[in-house]
Amino acid sequence: MGMGPMGVAMRTVLGALAMTMVVVASAAAGSDPVSSPPGTAPALIPMPAEFQPGQGTFTLDAGAGIAVPAGDAQARQAATLLAGMVSRVRGLTLDVRDGGGGAITLALDAAAPVAQVEGYALAVTPQGIRVTARDEAGLFYGVMSLAQLLTPEGEGRGPVTVPAQEIRDWPRFSWRGLMLDVARHFQPLDSVKALVDQMAAHKLNRLHLHLTDDQGWRLEIKHYPDLTKVGAWRTPPTVGGPDAPSPRYGGFYTQDQIRDLVVYAAARHVTIVPEIDMPGHGQAVMAAYPKIGITGARPPVAVDWGVNPYLFNVDEASFTFIQTVLDEVMALFPSTYIHIGGDEALKDEWKSSPRVQARMRALGLKDENALQTWFIERVGQYLAAHGRRMIGWDEILEGGIPPTATIMSWRGTKGAVDAARMNHDVILSPAPTLYLDSLQSRRNDEPSGRLAIVTLADIYAYDALPAELDAEQARHVLGGQGNLWTEYMMTPWHVTHAIYPRIDALAEGLWSPKDRRDWRGFLGRLPAQLARYRHLGVDAADSAFAVDFTVEGGPNAALAAGAATVALSNQAGFGAIRYTTDGSAPTPASARYEAPLRLTLPAILNAAVFSDAGQMLAAPRRYDLIAEALRTRQSGELAACPEGEMGLRIPLTPDATTRGPVFNVNLFDACWVYPKARLNGVTALTVRAARLPRNYGLAHDAVKVRSHPATTPNGELVVRMDGCDGPVAATVPLPSPAKAPVQFPLTTPLPVATGEHDLCLTYTASIHGPLYAIGSVSLQAEP
Template identity: 35%
Template sequence: MSVLKRILVLMLVVITASCQEKKETKVFTEADIAIIPKPVDLQLAEGVFEFNDDTQFVISEASQKEIVSILSDKFKSAAGWTLKVSEKAPQSNYIEFISDDSLNDEAYELVVNSDKVTIKAKTYSGFLYGLETIRQLLPVEIESKEVLNQTDWVIPNLIIKDEPRFKWRGLHLDVSRHFFEKSYIKETIDMLAMHKMNVFHFHLVDDQGWRIEIKKYPKLTEIGAFRNDQEDAHWDGRRVTTPEDEATYGGFYTQEDIKEIVAYAKSKGVQVVPEIEMPAHVMSAIAAYPELSCFETPIGVPSGGVWPITEIYCAGKESTFEFLENVLLEVMELFPSEYIHVGGDEATKTNWAKCPHCQKRMKDEGLANVEELQSYFIKRMERFISSHDRKLIGWDEILEGGLAPEATVMSWRGVAGGLEAAEQGHDVVMTPGSHMYFDHYQGPQNLEPLAWGGYTPLSKVYEFDPVVETMTPEQAKHVLGGQANVWSEQIKTEEHSQYMIFPRLAALSEAVWSPKASRNWDDFSKRILSQFKRYDYLDVNYAKSAFLVMEDVKIDMETKEVSVELKNEFTDADIRYSLNDEKLTDKATKYTQPLKIDKTTTIHASLFKDDQPVGVQFSKTIAFHKAVGKKVTFKEIYDERYQGEGEFGLVNTLRGTKNFQDGHWQAWLAKGMEAVVDLGEEMPIHEVILGTLENQGPGIYFPTAVKVYVSNDGKSYKEVGVEKRPFAKNPSFDLKDFKITFDEQSVRYVKVVAESMKTLPNGGDVWLFVDEIVIN
């Protein structure tokens, strides 16, 4: 046999052996399915469909190429394949789009078998959601930006029948308080589509910035889009600006930008709803055109918080309505949205009560008060918007004084406004601050980036239901759905914005898509782990707050024993802990019941998964010191609104957090603190520590100085130390221990004096917050 023949025979043997070698096929179970939001109905079957470089997409309309590109681009990046798109199905190995007019608008049916995949839908959105479901059935590595050669690109054989519970599944983004680039807006829209969300509420106008080009009124962006840069100060601690101030912070979207964003959103099945605020939250417009206000006083674009909001549009001048109608004509030309949001919230109408133009309007229209004048304002704008075949939507304040006939209400002050509107036969979008304000904290405040306040963790978002239990079936029909709001007073960067949105958007997506009966937190908390891996590949800066261990600390003042409860958001979480110098490893003690502490102890803890710690490690020191449980007397008692734990509040080992309402703080308004601790007997001490908080927004400032005095008779004191801290601007929330050390001496009484600014230079009383006097 020739050498060539031997080689050919050998190759044949190898090929035959390779063909006979049976490839192991992945067997899927329901636990492997991690789709968010959870489909209405999913039936798992045996077998898999495997993607390879010959897989084709079969479309019936040219517009479906946009949908296909979502997945084909993923395969190009992660697998290195360029998958074909055709209009005729091959014998096998394809994904086919089949139109089915019997389905509801956003519904889809997905059938996967080993030869082919079919998506049936009636609309563009239905096909899009079917493809997004395939994306989530694929390994998370499909999100990779680099080619991965060892991944099996298979999905399970199954049948899914799915459609949303609500038609309005939205996210509101405030770009007025802090401006975000067009690229970030498009990235956010991508993520909305991935989560089967369909409304992007674009908050383009507020006091601190006008963000949309209006060609008829160029000063709106020339002046209104920029403000004096005071980003080094707390949002509510910034000085009032004037028209003469240099304005360098801001930005706006050109009309071409808006067209691009709207077209991009359409390709992702997302409706962009513009918000053009009125009659309040419009100081940026009044700064550009002072004649729009009642008294035409020139103002600067505010650099920070404004309250109350008195500079609002004049409701008495016809020129105001001419301006707004012209603005809305350009807005409606740019946005094909069914809805135009007009705000309508937080208008302080004191100027209307004094304005001769407004008073004349009230007399001419037979209006009893300024609330009815606001109703007149909104009703008039509603007639204009309706005349252009659009629908007006506004915050629940538009109910005051009477609601415009065809208006839709967005209920943010709880659900009461939504209930009232539904009772009157109006459509409602539920977005209560309790569950839907994503500018609130989502984890322990000490470990989180700056937020507006409140506490809205992932599990609380998941509990949200747009339909209120007390609603009748008829009223429930008026609930269009739900929406999350991201207000950006404290959110300066795109990374921070993402952190506040994700993963809470995933929880919301399930709350507004999936049947209420199928929702289960334990099940969701398992599926969200897979979503986290996708976020990692997508470089999404999502919050891992749900992993964080939190504590609930109490002390029995009689026994001087501290009880520490550890918990996080996951049911039956595997929390393990170690004490003091013990390392936190997989051998650490599993937490099962509150820890009892009777001496200075440092607790380390973490959530564990697969014997590995997850998220940021928890660490807390319970410091027992010589003042614990001792008598404290004050020259002036603390404010009744912030009493901490009362008599022993400053000597109980319990430290406050950045949340000044956590119950551990004692506070003084417009005065300093002078406290005397009676140690009961003479004892040697060398250090005094005073725990304090600063949050300049609500007027909480660090002391300007802390002084310590000691005595043995409680009458004659000598100063042993002082720490001074001059006032400084601080845009953040911070904790600070003022630490005074001195030569050891034996004393019985310790006097601690914390000096306060008392009042601010521009007016307003100053709070002083203290949580503990530590004596060592």
């Protein structure tokens, strides 16, 4: 951020310690922050650049003062936020004071020890705590670090004792971002503000709002009121049956709300970067103002996820519309950068339009990719003329890089590398690693999202500086950004679950020096942050710590033996696993898992994960070692058919307002495999079936959707033995969509068989109707 106002130069902090500053414990030094003696590394996320332990401690009592420079509104704002967090998490009341002294002193100082922009120095001595910085952002981030020091792990309340120490800290990258898609599923303003609060606490400084797309326009534009009157609302698809139809879905932010959000974020040193997507992803625009499109026809606001065909026109009327919209956008958002999208713009409409082709020839452009580059650059020049800079997704490189563009690279890192080598600034945001709508684990209890699993460790391991760049080219890497697309994130709960605690790993990767980062040390610091989330009402995902159950030899071996050897683990390999076998919930006093457990069927195993301080890191998970459960496979435990893959975990309804059942699907083939089904004594099979909207814009990939021939009006569920080319073992007609609910059981007898067999389950319903899915498959056996 920019340099803040400077007061009279103040004395530096702990000058004697400045000559003896050491870096924090790191792998390069051969030490492990997890096992280091207490006091040698602060429990901070992100890890600071430099740290020096001191002698003694300082205890902060209720009523202690936080002294801020008189008249410094931003310092007072930071102090107020600090007092609020300490009060909510620790129950400790602090008093913010203008001028004078206090147990905590905040000061802007032109001679502060850290010269880097956004940097700060934080010193704790037995006499008190002092935070100094040369700019307002640095002072704010020092306060955010102090807030963590004053709320350590544990459920303690009241006074807090902090070890003496000195921290000097500054960011590695200037762009530390998070993108929130509010176009696909609208997010209430209060939820966006709560995200800003946590971004600020993690020293992230760019909130990229994806405000427009085919499925909705979320920003009030005074000159074009139908953009929100029409374009902000859609009618969700239905699949028939007696279930109530979905109400109209949508929402938008008024300009007053945006002004309020921008001010709120700026006070926390977060810049709101708006995205107005063009020339593709424009169906909501055309629904409101069809003349801005190619055909002039008015489509509905899209209900299909994916890639839709509607493009902006390239005539002067279209640019008048765009420039007028951008005028209002720039008046609302002071951000230097304005994002214009540029991704997934199918060129079919441009190719088929005689007027567009004539325009292309008049401009001397060789193809539609070059036309997109011309289009994007014209918008970029308009922004530049108004003192702004343009960002576009890496597709805008395909026709030649627009001269004014900064590139946000999402299709891997190649776009960023190419652009940086051509002296353009870049931001790294590659899929799937930094796509937070990807699932965090393969567990059955994960909600909807993309089935590319992105774990906490995956994000922590990511480095936003491509190794292919030399030192000069690397100067063009502004930083990185995590993206949260909301096709399958319907509610604020889904957004929260997807972001936290992966935001912690993202923040450390973008702030901390690369050689200071350490995965095991990060895990050791994370329990304190998870405790803060609970106190602050942030329902963070526990996927990294949740207990996984592995039965030796698999469920079939347990069924055959009447007993099972069960191993317990978790994704992060961190924390103490405690378990019970009597049906009770595990506590820190429950038996600690040390080795695989031998259990006789039937049995119920409950397990949870705790930190060394006794804090629960993951809610209890249950594993039922009973015959019915061992013969059942949930949707996430079914395999893809040989010619496909499960790409998505989708909800029962696309615009649900509450959590509900989810289904793993392959959009191109309604086919699943129950692998190695043990059929000894099995007489029947029951599928928990579901009928979902087929609301997916597959564009040119639509031809890949596989159709299976049906023999009844509504299609069937066909079960084949020993693979998808094996003999038919059973066929069950599907009920009429007009009469059956969206979830229904399908039960069929199976022929007598023994041993293990792959069961292939295929729906033959028309590919032009609903999308049929499987929630679970259960085998019924003789008593």
